[in-house]
Amino acid sequence: MTATVTPTEPAEETPGLLARIAHRATAGGPINQVLVPLAAVVAALVVGAVFITFDGSNPLLVYREIVSAVFTGRRGFSDTATAATPLILIGLGYAIAYRARVFTIGAEGQYLVGAVVGTAWVTAGGISDMPRFPLIMSGLLLAALGGALWSMLAGWLGVRFGANIVISSLMLVYVAEAVLAWAVRDGIKDPDSFVNQSRQIGPATLPDLPGTSTHIGFALAVLLVPVAAVLMARHRGGFRVTAYGHNPSALDANEVRSKTVVLLVMVIAGALAGLAGMVETAGVSGRLGAQASVNLGFEAIIVALLGRLNPVGVLFAGLSLAGLTIGFESAQREFDLPSSLVGVITALIVVFVVVGDALASRGKEAA
Amino acid sequence: MTARPQSALDRDGPGSRGATSSGALVEMRGITRNFGDTHALRGVDLTLRGGEIHALLGSNGAGKTTLVRILAGLDRPDAGTVDLLGRPVARFDPKALRSQGVALVQQHFTLVPTLSASQNLVLARPEGILIPGARAARDRLNTLIEYTGLSVRDDVPAGRLSVGEQQRLELLRALDADARVLLLDEPTAVLTDQEAETLLNVCRTLAAEGRALAFITHRLAEVFDGADRVTVLAEGQEVISDELVADHTRAGLASAMIGQEASGTFTDRSGRSSENHVARRLVVSGLSLGRLEAIDLEVAGGEILGVAGVDGNGQFDLEAAMSARSIPDAGSVAVDGMVLEAGNPRHRRAQGLAYIPSDRYQFGLIRAMELADNLELGRVPRWRERRAARREGSVAALDHWNVQSAGPAAQASTLSGGNAQKLVLARELNGEPRAVLACYPTRGLDPNAADTVAARLVSCADDGAAVLWIGAELDELLAVSDRIVVLAGGSVVGPFFPPYDRAALGLAMAGEASDDQP
Numbered sequence: 001m002t003a004t005v006t007p008t009e010p011a012e013e014t015p016g017l018l019a020r021i022a023h024r025a026t027a028g029g030p031i032n033q034v035l036v037p038l039a040a041v042v043a044a045l046v047v048g049a050v051f052i053t054f055d056g057s058n059p060l061l062v063y064r065e066i067v068s069a070v071f072t073g074r075r076g077f078s079d080t081a082t083a084a085t086p087l088i089l090i091g092l093g094y095a096i097a098y099r100a101r102v103f104t105i106g107a108e109g110q111y112l113v114g115a116v117v118g119t120a121w122v123t124a125g126g127i128s129d130m131p132r133f134p135l136i137m138s139g140l141l142l143a144a145l146g147g148a149l150w151s152m153l154a155g156w157l158g159v160r161f162g163a164n165i166v167i168s169s170l171m172l173v174y175v176a177e178a179v180l181a182w183a184v185r186d187g188i189k190d191p192d193s194f195v196n197q198s199r200q201i202g203p204a205t206l207p208d209l210p211g212t213s214t215h216i217g218f219a220l221a222v223l224l225v226p227v228a229a230v231l232m233a234r235h236r237g238g239f240r241v242t243a244y245g246h247n248p249s250a251l252d253a254n255e256v257r258s259k260t261v262v263l264l265v266m267v268i269a270g271a272l273a274g275l276a277g278m279v280e281t282a283g284v285s286g287r288l289g290a291q292a293s294v295n296l297g298f299e300a301i302i303v304a305l306l307g308r309l310n311p312v313g314v315l316f317a318g319l320s321l322a323g324l325t326i327g328f329e330s331a332q333r334e335f336d337l338p339s340s341l342v343g344v345i346t347a348l349i350v351v352f353v354v355v356g357d358a359l360a361s362r363g364k365e366a367a
Numbered sequence: 368m369t370a371r372p373q374s375a376l377d378r379d380g381p382g383s384r385g386a387t388s389s390g391a392l393v394e395m396r397g398i399t400r401n402f403g404d405t406h407a408l409r410g411v412d413l414t415l416r417g418g419e420i421h422a423l424l425g426s427n428g429a430g431k432t433t434l435v436r437i438l439a440g441l442d443r444p445d446a447g448t449v450d451l452l453g454r455p456v457a458r459f460d461p462k463a464l465r466s467q468g469v470a471l472v473q474q475h476f477t478l479v480p481t482l483s484a485s486q487n488l489v490l491a492r493p494e495g496i497l498i499p500g501a502r503a504a505r506d507r508l509n510t511l512i513e514y515t516g517l518s519v520r521d522d523v524p525a526g527r528l529s530v531g532e533q534q535r536l537e538l539l540r541a542l543d544a545d546a547r548v549l550l551l552d553e554p555t556a557v558l559t560d561q562e563a564e565t566l567l568n569v570c571r572t573l574a575a576e577g578r579a580l581a582f583i584t585h586r587l588a589e590v591f592d593g594a595d596r597v598t599v600l601a602e603g604q605e606v607i608s609d610e611l612v613a614d615h616t617r618a619g620l621a622s623a624m625i626g627q628e629a630s631g632t633f634t635d636r637s638g639r640s641s642e643n644h645v646a647r648r649l650v651v652s653g654l655s656l657g658r659l660e661a662i663d664l665e666v667a668g669g670e671i672l673g674v675a676g677v678d679g680n681g682q683f684d685l686e687a688a689m690s691a692r693s694i695p696d697a698g699s700v701a702v703d704g705m706v707l708e709a710g711n712p713r714h715r716r717a718q719g720l721a722y723i724p725s726d727r728y729q730f731g732l733i734r735a736m737e738l739a740d741n742l743e744l745g746r747v748p749r750w751r752e753r754r755a756a757r758r759e760g761s762v763a764a765l766d767h768w769n770v771q772s773a774g775p776a777a778q779a780s781t782l783s784g785g786n787a788q789k790l791v792l793a794r795e796l797n798g799e800p801r802a803v804l805a806c807y808p809t810r811g812l813d814p815n816a817a818d819t820v821a822a823r824l825v826s827c828a829d830d831g832a833a834v835l836w837i838g839a840e841l842d843e844l845l846a847v848s849d850r851i852v853v854l855a856g857g858s859v860v861g862p863f864f865p866p867y868d869r870a871a872l873g874l875a876m877a878g879e880a881s882d883d884q885p
Contacts, residue, residue, distance in 0.1 A: 233754070236747045243744065246735040253692040253722065253730040254712050254745030 018105075018166065022098045024357035025308050032360045033313070037306050040352035041320065048345045057335045065334050066327030076326065078214040082284060084322035085214075086111070086296045088221040089276035091303035091314040092228050093269030098309050099232065100265045101245040106154055106169025107273035108297025109176030110147035114274025115281045116183045118143030119288040122204035123188060135204050140278050147274015148267045150176060155266030159259040165266075177293055184290050198288040206283040215283035221318075224272075228311040241265055273297060302350055321346065391450075392417050392548055392579040393438065393469075398447035400433055407433040409603045410447065415548060415579035420570055422594035422612065423583045424620060425813070429600040431583045432474065435550040439471035440464035452547070470546030472537045474553045474583075474811065475728065480526025484508055484519045484536050491540050511539045515569045517562075529683045530725055530807075531562065531839075538566070542573070549573060551582035553811055555589060567593035587617050599623045647704075648833035649720070649802040654698035657684040658857040661698060666802065666833035671825070672862075673848030674837040675872060681857040682837050683725070686806045689835070690722045691715045692730065702802050702833075716745050719801030723791055723808045725837070731791040734780035738765060738772055741779050742794050768793035769819075785816030792823055802833040809843060821847055841872065 024032075049059035070076040090107045097104050121127060122139040130138070154169040183189075183198070190199040206215040232238035240261050243251050248258040276296065281288050303321055307313030328342035393415040400408040408430045415421050423431045436442040438449065443459040450456070451467055478487050485504035488511070493499070499507070505521060512518055517535040520528060525536060538554060551570075555563040570593055574580050584590065590597055590612055599607040599620065606623045607615070648668035653661045658681040666672045676682060687693040689700050694710040700720070701707065708714040715722070724730035732741050739761040743751070751757065758775040765775060770789045772782055782790060788808070796803070805824055809817035825847060828834045837854075838844045844851055845867050852861035853875040860875040 234751050236749050236751065239740070239743070239747045239751065243733050243736065243740075247729070247733045249692075249729045250731065250733050250744065252712070253690050253724060254716075255747065256713065257710055 018103045024361050025305055033308050036356035040349050040356050043352040044345050044348035047348050062331050065331040069330035070323045070327045078212050079326045080323045081214040081218045084318040085218045085221045086276040086280050087300050087303045088318035090273045090300035091318050093272035094304035095309040095314050097265040097269040099245050100241045102262050102265050103166045104169040104269055106173050109173035110150045110270040110273035111277035111297045112176040112180045113150040114143035114147035115277030117146030118278030119198050119281055120188045123199040132203050139204050143278030144271040144275040148271040151266045151270020155263045159262050196290045200287050201282050204282050217279035217283040225311045225315045394450040396448045398444045400445050406603050414609050415581055417577045417579050418574055419595045420574050421581040422590040422597045425600035430603040431600055439469055468547035470541040470544050471550040472541045476533050478525040481524050484521045487525050488540055492544050516565050549580045553583050650701045654688055654695050656688040656695040659684040660857040662859045666835050668831045668833050670849045671828045671834040671847055673844035673851040674854050675844050675851055676854035680855050689804050721795040721800035721803045723805040725806035727787055727791050732779045737776050739775040764793045785812045800832055804835050806837045
């Protein structure tokens with residue numbers, strides 16, 4: 001018993017803040033599932049109104065501008081959908097991983113690696129001449145693969161050496177940022193450009209959905225929502241993910257080596273983040289630059305928690321957060337508000353969700 | 368610590384205890400507690416006096432645990448009063464009550480699994496701002512071990528101790544706080560007979576020092592060996608309230624507990640013929656893992672092989688390796704000649720080896736998931752049915768195994784101990800397993816439930832299954848086993864055949880064990 005000590009299971013780590021938040025996010029009934037996130041958004045907007053007042057604007061006018069920018073603006077819907085696409089994709093991966101109580105927070109790195117791998121493929125000489133459809137598909141697939149491998153590295157460090165996945169996945173974000181910096185400066189740099197950036201993606205650019213100015217990546221993200229929901233509810237893998245989140249030992253004793261579940265959710269989360277990286281590059285920016293990291297991988301953590309680790313919830317949370325961002329961008333220009341305001345509101349939403357969950361679970365215990 | 372006698376255990380009889388008694392330390396009056404529609408307690412009184420040991424008896428779900436949890440501040444009563452040392456308790460807070468001298472040893476362990484025994488000990492009671500150093504901690508542990516005779520290894524993390532050792536450590540930790548009122552929730556459930564006797568002796572010593580003790584148990588023998596007074600609960604009400612043990616008989620208490628005349632404790636198989644044994648149905652060869660040293664076992668179809676022994680002698684590793692929970696260092700397990708894939712529990716099940724784990728909440732069930740899901744654990748199809756269909760499909764199994772619950776949608780955490788075990792059986796013994804690995808299958812169950820579980824396993828063997836029964840209660844093993852081996856120091860001693868020589872078994876268990884635990 002002394003010589004053959006197996007490495008500590010990652011799930012035996014002391015439950016941290018994220019674990020408690022995730023637990024409560026999935027604990028309650030309909031009140032917790034719908035009311036808490038809604039109330040949190042409202043409460044955040046109320047507190048945000050105070051800040052806007054301090055800034056010298058009328059919060060009611062600001063909020064009216066946000067609503068009209070999203071709902072009646074010429075590009076309101078399509079901009080929101082475009083902004084929501086990476087959030088939904090990454091959020092789905094986080095939601096599944098967090099269901100298993102595997103707390104990866106490294107999607108930002110997987111996103112960048114996916115973008116680099118996908119862009120490298122579709123801009124490579126000889127490859128970029130492929131017909132458009134296989135070019136796009138192969139680019140997205142390779143991006144997903146790249147993200148999956150990057151994520152699995154953190155998962156493997158966890159199950160093999162007992163490394164904390166929260167920390168190792170986060171650390172790999174910084175490595176991925178270095179990979180991106182090298183890629184755009186050297187590896188896949190456009191030789192005709194003075195700036196550090198890749199070639200134009202050109203033929204691999206994602207087409208728009210017919211009749212809109214939103215690229216088809218949004219349709220892909222929306223399509224993956226029911227896929228994820230059905231897999232979680234009806235597939236053996238979904239059962240194992242949920243079971244691992246509650247009791248890894250029971251899984252080891254009855255179903256499968258629980259380590260494989262950790263690797264599975266890390267691969268899924270990484271693949272979705274890598275996919276998001278390529279979708280964003282091929283759908284929005286058109287080429288990969290040194291500034292590709294805009295922290296979508298971290299914002300999606302909020303999407304997953306706000307969406308109650310539920311695929312359908314992630315869809316709504318992603319759209320809401322994207323709508324807030326788009327709306328605030330417009331309101332900022334109109335009322336000359338500080339650009340940090342939307343970040344403040346988002347942070348407030350998180351705070352109120354945590355508070356709301358705590359109150360809801362207390363109410364349930366007292367009942 | 369230093370004030371305590373360091374000599375051998377005090378064996379004074381009940382008569383001398385009255386001398387140190389200073390009246391009631393705890394007075395609980397009219398305690399009522401409801402959980403939703405369930406009435407856990409309906410106006411229960413409990414008096415604990417210094418110098419006395421009070422036994423709390425009752426079937427699973429009678430409210431015993433709720434009662435002691437309230438006294439320890441882990442729960443609060445809906446109605447009723449609690450007086451502690453003459454003062455009413457206003458706030459049911461575990462910390463406050465602990466500082467007033469109430470200690471509870473819970474049935475389920477509350478140790479920090481990554482810390483060693485001594486670290487767990489000092490963490491609970493740091494004495495001052497800083498946690499004592501490693502040497503001071505070890506000294507404190509060793510003093511306690513010496514004082515109580517309860518041995519615990521300190522060289523491995525608590526999570527890797529056997530269940531029995533963890534239980535002993537829990538107890539040591541409670542004793543370390545020098546509590547005036549000591550509450551023990553089924554302290555002997557995981558202990559062997561000798562260990563249980565040692566524990567009762569320790570309890571007598573502690574009572575003789577003027578403490579009030581209350582312990583929950585299912586073993587009547589312990590009530591008569593150790594307790595002065597007894598309270599029997601049934602469905603949240605007192606059937607026997609605070610009466611002297613000496614005024615009662617075993618049969619009387621047993622029938623008060625289960626509400627009927629006690630039947631024979633366990634199905635007696637001693638007269639059974641062994642003609643229909645199919646040889647070598649379950650074969651363990653050269654299995655090594657942790658404490659286990661290349662053991663060989665063979666169980667024939669239709670046979671129950673009892674594995675006796677002091678907990679911590681390799682039982683845990685035998686269970687882990689055979690259940691495919693862990694990958695053994697060497698050796699294999701085979702059912703009907705088919706070698707099971709190491710570390711693949713689904714292959715084990717597909718080959719017909721059912722597994723009833725020692726810790727049903729850790730290895731058998733997922734408490735936060737519903738009963739229907741728990742019934743699918745280990746046999747989940749690639750694509751599952753709709754949730755409503757899954758629930759509907761599990762009703763029959765729940766009924767057949769008499770799992771009392773709020774239906775298949777209820778969470779496994781809502782089940783009482785006996786019903787939780789029945790849920791495990793419903794899953795494991797469904798579909799006529801070819802072999803069964805049963806680890807302490809009746810642990811912590813009331814006599815009725817234990818009887819049911821034992822009978823189910825016996826009928827499994829009668830249907831041709833090879834049953835390996837790892838047990839701690841010798842009487843039970845003697846009653847059900849066709850053959851008994853003793854696991855001591857990671858090796859197999861025996862086999863022993865009926866009629867069993869208790870002395871020889873006891874020697875095998877004790878002799879080897881003492882080599883192993885210095």
